[in-house]
Amino acid sequence: MNLDLSDAERAFRQRARAWLADNVPREPRPTEPMAAGAYDRAWQRKLHDGGYAGLNWPAAYGGAGLTLIEQVIWYEELARVGAPGLNALSITINHAGPTLIASGTETQKAFHLPKMLSGEAIWCQGFSEPGAGSDLAAIKTRGEIVGDEIIVNGQKTWTSYGHLADYQELLIRTEPRSSRHKGLTWVICDMKSPGIEVVPVINMMGEQHVNMVFYDNVRIPLSNVVGGVGNGWSVAMATLSIERSLSYLIDQIELLERVEQAFELAQNVRLDTGVLASEDCELMRRLADVKADAFAIRAMTLTNLSKINEGGKPGPEGSLLKLYCTETVQRLARIVREMLGLEFLRYGNDRTSNRWTYEFMWAWVLTISGGSSEIQREIIADRLLELPRAR
Amino acid sequence: MDLTFGPDEEQIADAAAQFLRQRLPVSRAHLEHERQLPAPLQEIAELGWFAITLPEELGGLGMSVVEDAIVYREIGRFLAPTDILGTSLAAEIAARGGERELAGALMAGTAGAGIAIPLPGGAEGEHLLFNAGAEFAATAGPERAALWQVPTDGKPFSCLDKTIACQIVNLDPASAVAVSDGPTIFRRALLATAAMQTGLAEAVLAMIVEYARIRETFGRPIGAYQAVRHPCADMAVRAEAARAQLFYAAIALRDGMDEAGALIDGASLVARRAAIANVDRNIQLHGGIGISEEHDAHLFMKRAQVLGQFLSSERATLDRLAAAGRA
Numbered sequence: 142m143n144l145d146l147s148d149a150e151r152a153f154r155q156r157a158r159a160w161l162a163d164n165v166p167r168e169p170r171p172t173e174p175m176a177a178g179a180y181d182r183a184w185q186r187k188l189h190d191g192g193y194a195g196l197n198w199p200a201a202y203g204g205a206g207l208t209l210i211e212q213v214i215w216y217e218e219l220a221r222v223g224a225p226g227l228n229a230l231s232i233t234i235n236h237a238g239p240t241l242i243a244s245g246t247e248t249q250k251a252f253h254l255p256k257m258l259s260g261e262a263i264w265c266q267g268f269s270e271p272g273a274g275s276d277l278a279a280i281k282t283r284g285e286i287v288g289d290e291i292i293v294n295g296q297k298t299w300t301s302y303g304h305l306a307d308y309q310e311l312l313i314r315t316e317p318r319s320s321r322h323k324g325l326t327w328v329i330c331d332m333k334s335p336g337i338e339v340v341p342v343i344n345m346m347g348e349q350h351v352n353m354v355f356y357d358n359v360r361i362p363l364s365n366v367v368g369g370v371g372n373g374w375s376v377a378m379a380t381l382s383i384e385r386s387l388s389y390l391i392d393q394i395e396l397l398e399r400v401e402q403a404f405e406l407a408q409n410v411r412l413d414t415g416v417l418a419s420e421d422c423e424l425m426r427r428l429a430d431v432k433a434d435a436f437a438i439r440a441m442t443l444t445n446l447s448k449i450n451e452g453g454k455p456g457p458e459g460s461l462l463k464l465y466c467t468e469t470v471q472r473l474a475r476i477v478r479e480m481l482g483l484e485f486l487r488y489g490n491d492r493t494s495n496r497w498t499y500e501f502m503w504a505w506v507l508t509i510s511g512g513s514s515e516i517q518r519e520i521i522a523d524r525l526l527e528l529p530r531a532r
Numbered sequence: 533m534d535l536t537f538g539p540d541e542e543q544i545a546d547a548a549a550q551f552l553r554q555r556l557p558v559s560r561a562h563l564e565h566e567r568q569l570p571a572p573l574q575e576i577a578e579l580g581w582f583a584i585t586l587p588e589e590l591g592g593l594g595m596s597v598v599e600d601a602i603v604y605r606e607i608g609r610f611l612a613p614t615d616i617l618g619t620s621l622a623a624e625i626a627a628r629g630g631e632r633e634l635a636g637a638l639m640a641g642t643a644g645a646g647i648a649i650p651l652p653g654g655a656e657g658e659h660l661l662f663n664a665g666a667e668f669a670a671t672a673g674p675e676r677a678a679l680w681q682v683p684t685d686g687k688p689f690s691c692l693d694k695t696i697a698c699q700i701v702n703l704d705p706a707s708a709v710a711v712s713d714g715p716t717i718f719r720r721a722l723l724a725t726a727a728m729q730t731g732l733a734e735a736v737l738a739m740i741v742e743y744a745r746i747r748e749t750f751g752r753p754i755g756a757y758q759a760v761r762h763p764c765a766d767m768a769v770r771a772e773a774a775r776a777q778l779f780y781a782a783i784a785l786r787d788g789m790d791e792a793g794a795l796i797d798g799a800s801l802v803a804r805r806a807a808i809a810n811v812d813r814n815i816q817l818h819g820g821i822g823i824s825e826e827h828d829a830h831l832f833m834k835r836a837q838v839l840g841q842f843l844s845s846e847r848a849t850l851d852r853l854a855a856a857g858r859a
Contacts, residue, residue, distance in 0.1 A: 464769055
């Protein structure tokens with residue numbers, strides 16, 4: 142076992158650090174949803190021009206083709222300078238692209254992948270429905286195959302960035318009377334198609350992040366099917382395992398940085414007892430406890446990547462990490478709440494008004510989305526501990 | 533970068549587990565519970581366990597804290613005697629303190645040592661000694677580790693963990709047999725303790741998972757109920773966190789990384805929590821049988837309480853980590 146970086150990896154860190162120093166946007170990400178989208182596209186464009194778009198995509202498809210360790214280095218450098226994440230482009234780059242690369246036709250890849258990398262196309266996800274969240278296989282949105290088209294009717298929800306998206310990875314039931322995992326199909330849906338209505342769902346932080354999407358006789362060419370009619374479940378599951386193994390990488394790496402920021406905050410916050418937070422033993426011990434967890438999360442992340450590097454597939458270990466990381470983010474947010482006291486209550490309904498109060502609420506997004514903590518515990522019990530099935 | 537075991541590391545773990553399974557199985561801890569048995573120190577010495585991290589020129593195996601952690605994780609898993617760590621620390625203190633002959637005896641297992649922890653609020657020099665039958669007592673703090681001949685006038689102390697004979701002894705700072713300054717031995721001891729806590733946390737997870745598959749209530753195995761499954765999943769998270777951080781910190785110490793001290797404190801905290809919380813859930817989820825003397829569960833619970841107080845309290849560890857600054 143070793144933690145050594147190769148010469149190439151060290152050189153990559155230098156390159157990444159230098160590039161970020163020159164290119165990280167100076168202005169903060171706007172809070173207005175459409176302006177935020179434009180900001181994200183511009184940042185993606187810049188990443189693309191710099192050769193840092195699609196970090197995990199093979200170079201053959203225009204990606205940066207980085208190794209897992211290089212991706213870790215990249216995210217560490219990103220966190221170090223507080224550079225923006227992919228935000229509106231995250232589903233595009235972390236879900237949709239890898240799914241097309243894995244299961245798409247050459248025509249689909251040639252048309253879509255370059256637009257994804259350059260920030261020209263934003264993708265959203267169309268999996269969850271009002272009656273199919275944790276239980277994704279309960280999907281009801283219908284797709285009727287008529288000639289060389291699929292006519293889609295139904296409703297999706299929790300669609301992140303749906304208000305900005307050009308395309309959607311849409312999971313629909315194409316086999317009438319089929320149930321559960323069978324009879325589902327994964328299609329590319331053009332969000333400008335007639336019959337689509339996107340209705341914002343304002344979240345408790347006061348921002349438009351997720352949406353409901355309604356489909357009224359939306360016509361999608363059959364050639365937009367990815368991975369074959371009726372194979373939607375396995376195509377979608379491939380996407381979700383990528384989500385679990387990659388999308389949380391940045392949260393895991395950022396956590397350690399946030400713990401340090403909380404320690405810095407403690408030096409500037411006076412408690413109701415009159416002492417500086419940094420001089421309050423109990424608070425400092427609670428922060429140190431979270432720091433120990435942040436260390437362990439980094440160690441688990443790297444152990445997991447080592448396993449994948451040795452030819453393993455992303456497995457149920459991803460669920461251990463997702464559960465542990467998101468619950469630790471939540472614990473940190475609660476300690477900061479204690480620290481801020483009355484100041485925690487100052488919130489102007491957008492994230493720039495109080496970053497800590499915003500992150501306190503955002504922590505629930507982490508423990509619920511992408512498979513809630515309860516679902517992760519079920520996955521661990523089934524697949525890692527091999528306990529008798531509850532369902 | 534690679535954080536998975538290589539073939540050599542697998543072999544060290546397998547060999548340690550095989551020895552422990554044959555010679556120091558958990559069933560022995562039940563016997564010890566009634567009457568403390570002397571640890572087979574000379575047999576253990578033949579494996580080189582009292583000299584793993586000592587350089588070859590001092591008579592050791594010249595391996596690193598990583599191999600040490602691999603062995604102690606197995607020791608923790610089998611509830612093997614805590615004087616293995618005591619004797620090993622003593623050998624290192626003696627060797628680094630220039631007491632070659634004594635170091636040799638400790639490495640050969642012809643002399644043994646227990647671990648002594650200062651008694652808060654006690655008189656100057658008053659320590660609680662774990663493994664009272666040993667000839668020597670080792671102490672290890674962040675600034676200094678020292679070795680003493682165990683005085684004969686110790687006061688009895690009946691320990692919660694009946695496998696460990698304890699007594700309260702007075703260790704006069706002026707009469708130490710050997711001292712070693714600096715944090716080296718303390719850090720190694722903290723890691724070895726975290727390794728035992730990790731193995732222990734993994735062992736009770738395996739115990740409850742096995743039971744949850746076969747024990748039935750209301751016509752179903754209890755492992756099919758979410759009230760049992762979810763705490764088991766949380767136990768798995770804690771055990772895996774402890775394991776990953778243990779080896780990350782061990783590598784950092786081996787390679788002399790700047791943040792090694794903070795990483796070891798982190799390993800100590802997550803491993804302690806994994807041990808303490810997992811033994812708790814293991815008893816609760818076992819139900820009635822879990823609180824009986826005949827079952828193994830209480831032995832693991834009691835050892836976890838002892839290890840939780842070894843060398844550095846949770847409070848002291850948190851305070852060091854809080855003061856460590858940016859990693």
